[in-house]
Every structure is written in C-alpha cells, then in structure tokens.
Amino acid sequence: MxxxxxxxxxxxxxxxxxxxxxxxxxxxxxxxxxxxxxxxxxxxxxxxxxxxxxxxxxxxxxxxxxxxxxxxxPGLFGGLTGLGIEEVSGEPSTVDGGLALGAMVPAHEGSSWRPEFDVDVAFNPRSAAIGVNRVEGITFTVLAPSALPGGSFVAGQGSAVLLDGRYDAALPGSRSLFVNLGSDSSPLSGGSRAGQWMLLEQAMAEARSGQPDGLLTRAGRAAVAKYLGGGRVVFHVDRAADIRQVLAFAKKNGMVPVIVGGAESWRVAAELKAANAVVLVDALANLPGNFDGLGSSLETAARLHRAGVRVGFSQRGDATHNARKQRQLAGNAVAHGLPWEAALAGLTSVPAQAFGVSQRGRIEVGQQADLVLWSGDPLEVSTxxxxxxxxxxxxxxxSRQTELRDRYLAPAGALPRAYPGG
Structure with a gap:
C-alpha cells in the first residue's frame, strides 16, 4: 500500500x-x-x-x-521480447512473433525462408503485458521474431520499440535481422548445424546476385541485401565454436553482429572484443541446458567485462511477460563480479548503442529524457x-496487475468484485 x-x-x-x-x-x-x-x-x-x-x-x-x-x-531495456506481439503465450490468436509457412509456400516462390518477415507491423502498444513491465521501469525493448517448426532459423526482422503507448513505436535506425543458430535450430537445417552455414552462404549468394536459387523469394533477397555491408544482425548462439563462426561470417559479409545468449562467450572474449561485438547474456544461466552451453557460468558477464567486451542483458524463456526481471539479471551479475556501473549500463546505454538508438539510455545533455525514479537501489529486487x-x-x-490488486483488496461492496462498485 x-x-x-x-x-x-x-x-x-x-x-x-x-x-x-x-x-x-x-x-x-x-x-x-x-x-x-x-x-x-x-x-x-x-x-x-x-x-x-x-x-x-x-x-x-x-x-x-x-x-x-x-x-x-535512464529507462531500462526489456531485452529481446515479444512485448506487443504476444499477449497470451498459450493462445495462438494472440501470438504474432513467428512465421511457419512450411509446405504452404509454392515451389516457384522458394522455400519457407522468409527473412522479409517483419514483426513491427503486428505491434500492439495497448497490450496489457506492456503496462505490467512499464511500471517496473522498462521503457524500451527489441521485438524479436521467433523461429518456429515449419519456419526458418533466419526468423525475420524486428526493431527497438518505445513502450509509452504510441502506435509509431519503432525507433528509427534499430531494424535488425534475427538468426538462431546451434543445436536448437538443427531441425530447421537438415539436422546439422553445418547445414545452417551452408544455407546461410546460399542466402548471401542469392542476395548479392539478386538471382533466385531456390531459397529466397525476390522480397527475401532484397531484405537480406540490406544487411550486407553494415546491417545489424542478431545471432542467438551459445557455443564458443559457433560464436567464432558467427564473427567470421559477419566480418566476411560486412555485418554488425550482436550476440544473444552467449553461454560460452567468455571462452572467446578476445575475439569478441576484437570484433567490437556486443553480447546480451542471461546472467542467471549457470548449469547447461544442452551441449551448446556446457561452459555456462554465473560469471560470464564479469569475465566478458574484464576482457573489454560490451555486455548487456536479455532473458531466456518467458522474457516477454517477465521483462521486468531484467534488473534481477543485472543484480545477479554484480553479485558474481560485474561492477555495478557496468551492470546498469547493460540495462541502458549498452543495448541502446547496440541497436542504434544511442539518443536514449543515458542521462546526459541532449539525450531523450526517458527516466525512472526508484525507491532504492534499482538492482535490488525489493526496490x-x-x-x-x-x-x-x-x-x-x-497496470492490469495493479488494477486487479486494488479491486480485490478493496472492501466488499453490494455487488461482486468483478463489477464496478462491487
């Protein structure tokens, strides 16, 4: 109260x-x-x-x-989420973050690869999930398309969006292409991560030549071409060996890589620093959930920071409805060696710069005034x-949660609590 x-x-x-x-x-x-x-x-x-x-x-x-x-x-970064494109995870009609065309695509139109898929157009700024996270200090997020069975590990495109309720919420300069690599994506690449690189190379060749070769549509070739020679590509990847392949691939194609997940990223910290890559980690990841993350550690963020790598945060699992828990990730990283100021930067200025919205994320003259006043240390869960x-x-x-709280904590009225005045 x-x-x-x-x-x-x-x-x-x-x-x-x-x-x-x-x-x-x-x-x-x-x-x-x-x-x-x-x-x-x-x-x-x-x-x-x-x-x-x-x-x-x-x-x-x-x-x-x-x-x-x-x-x-500054206002906090919610990580890579489906805020505004996913309302109720278990109700398909409210989930718009993934594309699974599969056999629906005619042969002459190419495969189910559709990198031109852009989730921005489905964004709903009135989503109840946004309000729940906004009152916890989350002011911007990056809409990340999902890789679905029957789809592609090149999931599509998304942008950073401001969570203030505006319809034109996508922030200019933040558009990114999302690629999911590793064992979880093997079923979408013929059962082998080697197949992922084979298909990616074919996609790059088609985008450069503009000529069809059975993988991309005309719109898909045009979409990929925009990321050659300077475009931002977000790679969901964990294994150190795969991260090295990502960095080489990005350099070859002139892409700006952002690594998300990065369970074993600390093993290749020197390579990441040399590439000036940003890594968005889940600082609660410790025990490996699969063979890609055998090197998972609660100290990943601290190790990367010590090596000079820019570190931010993004959750695994139900990141959309729990974006407000980003502070817990940062606080956990501090508990395992990351300096406090670096942890705050990982929630603000680092992701803002990584996604091309560097006019936000800091409290400095000339910055957009997205601000949060806290009751105490913002990295403490009780704050x-x-x-x-x-x-x-x-x-x-x-938010929807505070409204429900107030309704059911209020003294009972003449009507049931579900009714106004009840």
Missing part, C-alpha cells in the same frame, strides 16, 4: 502532458562517462535533457519533483519504480 500511495502522489503532482521537468536532489546514475552524481538535478525541456548539475534554477512553468536523494536512472517518464512525460503507474 505504501508503494501505491507514493506512486499515486508523485503522479498526481505531474500534469499528464508535461514535457518540461526538473528533478531535484537525486542520486543520478547517468549510465555514461559521468557515472553516478549525488545530490544533482536534471532539467528536461521539450522532452530532452538540457542540464545536469547541482542547484539548477527552475525555469518558469517547469514541474519540480524532489527526489530526496533517491536514485534516478520499485516510483515514477517513469518518457521524453519528460509522466507515464501512468497503473
């Missing part, structure tokens, strides 16, 4: 359409070169951070919030977000 009172009181002090804001007396975790700044103010005008410093003057008309020393961070701002605008701190 104390959490609810604090959140509502703070929200009530902010006009819904405000873009100009002064947060006073905060412990500002910039997630940038300045690190942590105690007893500092942050001035936001026009949705952009205009000044960071102690004792800033409040311009006329600016809403002032006294943080009373509490932590202020909660008191207020979230998108470009200086306060977000509602209510």
């Amino acid at each position: 104390k959490r609810l009172i604090l959140a509502i009181a703070l929200l009530a002090a902010l006009p819904a359409a405000a873009q100009d804001l002064l947060v006073r007396n905060a412990t500002v975790h910039t997630a940038g070169a300045a690190g942590t700044l105690k007893n500092h103010d942050v001035l936001v005008q026009g949705g952009v951070v205009r000044a960071v410093g102690p004792g800033l003057a409040a311009p006329a008309g600016v809403t002032v919030v006294d943080a009373k020393g509490r932590p202020l961070t 909660f977000a008191e207020q979230v701002w998108f470009e200086g605008k306060p977000a509602s701190m209510r």
Whole structure:
C-alpha cells in the first residue's frame, strides 16, 4: 500500500502532458562517462535533457519533483521480447512473433525462408503485458521474431520499440535481422548445424546476385541485401565454436553482429572484443541446458567485462511477460563480479548503442529524457519504480496487475468484485 500511495502522489503532482521537468536532489546514475552524481538535478525541456548539475534554477512553468536523494536512472531495456506481439503465450490468436509457412509456400516462390518477415507491423502498444513491465521501469525493448517448426532459423526482422503507448513505436535506425543458430535450430537445417552455414552462404549468394536459387523469394533477397555491408544482425548462439563462426561470417559479409545468449562467450572474449561485438547474456544461466552451453557460468558477464567486451542483458524463456526481471539479471551479475556501473549500463546505454538508438539510455545533455525514479537501489529486487517518464512525460503507474490488486483488496461492496462498485 505504501508503494501505491507514493506512486499515486508523485503522479498526481505531474500534469499528464508535461514535457518540461526538473528533478531535484537525486542520486543520478547517468549510465555514461559521468557515472553516478549525488545530490544533482536534471532539467528536461521539450522532452530532452538540457542540464545536469547541482542547484539548477527552475525555469518558469517547469514541474519540480524532489527526489530526496533517491536514485534516478535512464529507462531500462526489456531485452529481446515479444512485448506487443504476444499477449497470451498459450493462445495462438494472440501470438504474432513467428512465421511457419512450411509446405504452404509454392515451389516457384522458394522455400519457407522468409527473412522479409517483419514483426513491427503486428505491434500492439495497448497490450496489457506492456503496462505490467512499464511500471517496473522498462521503457524500451527489441521485438524479436521467433523461429518456429515449419519456419526458418533466419526468423525475420524486428526493431527497438518505445513502450509509452504510441502506435509509431519503432525507433528509427534499430531494424535488425534475427538468426538462431546451434543445436536448437538443427531441425530447421537438415539436422546439422553445418547445414545452417551452408544455407546461410546460399542466402548471401542469392542476395548479392539478386538471382533466385531456390531459397529466397525476390522480397527475401532484397531484405537480406540490406544487411550486407553494415546491417545489424542478431545471432542467438551459445557455443564458443559457433560464436567464432558467427564473427567470421559477419566480418566476411560486412555485418554488425550482436550476440544473444552467449553461454560460452567468455571462452572467446578476445575475439569478441576484437570484433567490437556486443553480447546480451542471461546472467542467471549457470548449469547447461544442452551441449551448446556446457561452459555456462554465473560469471560470464564479469569475465566478458574484464576482457573489454560490451555486455548487456536479455532473458531466456518467458522474457516477454517477465521483462521486468531484467534488473534481477543485472543484480545477479554484480553479485558474481560485474561492477555495478557496468551492470546498469547493460540495462541502458549498452543495448541502446547496440541497436542504434544511442539518443536514449543515458542521462546526459541532449539525450531523450526517458527516466525512472526508484525507491532504492534499482538492482535490488525489493526496490520499485516510483515514477517513469518518457521524453519528460509522466507515464501512468497503473497496470492490469495493479488494477486487479486494488479491486480485490478493496472492501466488499453490494455487488461482486468483478463489477464496478462491487
């Protein structure tokens, strides 16, 4: 109840359409070169951070919030999820993240490989799952298409999206191609990971020549061609040997690789640093779930950081509905050797830069003012977000979960609780 009172009181002090804001007396975790700044103010005008410093003057008309020393961070990254394209995992009509054309594709149209598949167009900013995670400080995520049986291990395309409820949520410059490699994808490549590289090489050849060879459609060739010579490709891969193959493949084709999973990435940290690759790890992965992850370790993030590799976080499993648990991943990485500031960067500035949205993810002059005010250390699971701002605008701190909580904790009325006034 104390959490609810604090959140509502703070929200009530902010006009819904405000873009100009002064947060006073905060412990500002910039997630940038300045690190942590105690007893500092942050001035936001026009949705952009205009000044960071102690004792800033409040311009006329600016809403002032006294943080009373509490932590202020950039908005957090939710990882690679299906937020907005997956509502109820067990109800197929609400899941739009994967393509499984299989035998439905006519022979003259190529195989079931459809890299032109783009999940952005299915994004629903009013998804209840978004609100549940937004009130926990998650302000942006990357929509990641899924590889399904009857589909391809080249799952398709997706973008980073802002979770403030806007329909045009995809952030410019963040479009990525998603490729799933390793033993889990072997059934989609003839039963062998060697088949994955054979098919990828054929796809690259078709994209370069523009000529059909039985794998890609015309639209598919055009889609892949956009990633040759500088495009961002996200590789879900765990085994160290496979990661080395990814880096060589990306270099050969001029791609910017982002490694997701990376259970054994610490074994090839030197190669990753040389390639300037970002690795998004699940910091709770310890015991291997298959032969690709025999080198899984709770210290993976710390080892990569010590080697100079940029590290961020993304969950395995039910990442969509539990994106808010990203903080737990980062806190766990700190418990196993990752510096606190690096862990926060892994939730903010590192993924923002990795996905081409570097105007977000830090509290610095000129940055978009996506901010979160916390009750305590944001990497502690007992901490909660008191207020979230998108470009200086306060977000509602209510979600489907808080509404259900309030309904069923309220005193019983004349009607059953499922009814208004009940």
